[in-house]
Amino acid sequence: MIEVENLTKHYGPRRAINNLTFQIAQGEVVGFLGPNGAGKSTTMNILSCILPASSGTARIQGHDTFEHSLEIRKIIGYLPETPPLYQDMSVLDYLMFAAHVRGVTAKGSKSAVERVIEKCSLKDVDHRIIGRLSKGYQQRVGLAQAMVHDPDILILDEPTIGLDPIQIIEIRKLIQELAASHTIILSSHILPEITQLCQRVIIINEGEIAAVDSLHGLTASLRKSERLSLTVRKGGEEVGEKLKSLKQVLAVLPGEENQFMVECELNTNLQDELARLALENQWGLVEIKPISMTLEDVFLKLTIEEKDVKV
């Protein structure tokens, strides 16, 4: 259980985060979402006991991150934005070292290292020097380092940044596997990643929480308008004009060829109206379908259009 209350952090005169308050339950996978510089890393650094907060408290399983940081550091695994890798060590030596400093006993460290090597598929490179590995492997070593002591809580700061698509998929798969048995806090500015991995999203913008909700709730609560896609055989400007003339319609955006994105007010049952119009004017109706807003839209709405939205 992670409880954060009124967390604020100043770097000199600059305020990195302001009054963050949120809770994360045991076993949850939560995503921090926000543009670069929003305060995601700062929040994670505070949770990992690397930085103290300027004010406010953060407690992990009842321990304060400042007062009892040693207790917390035993139960968290942290992967910073830049993985903390000693470039001149071999993967095996490095993970052994990480196991030791993370508090694994001398006896248990060998099996712990074997376990993470297996989990992160590092068997092929375990004797190679970290500095010579590809970025994808380095990231996996970083992840292995964070979980070598089998922590309850994993804090992963942008775990897929700078990786190629195949590596991204691999890392995500790994995180999904871990999600079954760990509480995971993950940050990202990539939306599909959060949609795939997290049950709940905390959107941070300019140091403040813009929204905390499940994906479903977030999409629903932000829907002040609906979108329908209308496809006809005989398109043209006339269709667009006619659609705009309907009173429920807020906007019409051109889609692909002969497709129109119609944005309308909520619960107007515009489908009937559209079908009628299409039949009357003999446009040759092909398809009418509702389009649910992607998280990307939600995100853009929250961080750009509606800065003041608080849920």
Add this chain to the structure above:
Amino acid sequence: MRMAWTIAKRDLGSFFNSPIFYVVTTVFLLLYSFIFFNILNFFSFQSFQAGQMQSMGMSLNLNEMVIEPSFQNMSVVLMMIIPIITMRSFADEKKMKTFRLLLSSPVHLREIILGKFLACMIVVAVMVLISSYSVGFLFLLGEPELGPVITGYLGILLMAGCYVSAGIFASSLTDNQIVAAVLTFGFSLFMWVIGWGAQAAGSTTGQVLQYLSIVEHLERLLKGIVDTSDLVYYLSFILFSLFLCHRVLDSNRWR
């Protein structure tokens, strides 16, 4: 304190894997050996002269005329070389962002600092140990007194401890290794020459300055005199530097 040793071991591995250690050790040994054999050469020249002119009545003593000046010179070479050994300690961890691994691990800051100190001290000790072939050579040829040699090495290591602790402190101030090295060197040199101000200053201040000087305390140990005040000086110098280092790193988390 097991953690300190874990951290020291990692640092040592990194030292022995990098060319820095080998270059530094080679340079140190070459410089020291050159100085040593010059001193030895001068000694043998004097012995030769003394043999010809007994009237000179010189007391020719291996300890006083070879070992002592060699150690004095070694202490100068160490002062110049230790900043290169210590500069990586924290500066590199910060620059490479690896420090976060240690900070987010259940390790006390004092264990990290002690680990770094141990690693650097072991490197210096290895260098000094290799250089001791020179003294071994003298034992083969002549009959120097063992006591002053042992206290001499003790003095050298304590003095090196001062430079190392100052270097680790400097390294905690910055993430730039060059800055750390220059700060260490400047500070070490200052602590070396601080005694020179003694004459100009008044008698009380002069005594204080004299006491603060690093070399002052080495002199007696090289002669075989173990004075508590010297040991106290060295140990408190080391502890104080490491304490400052602890404060700096602790306050880094605060800022």
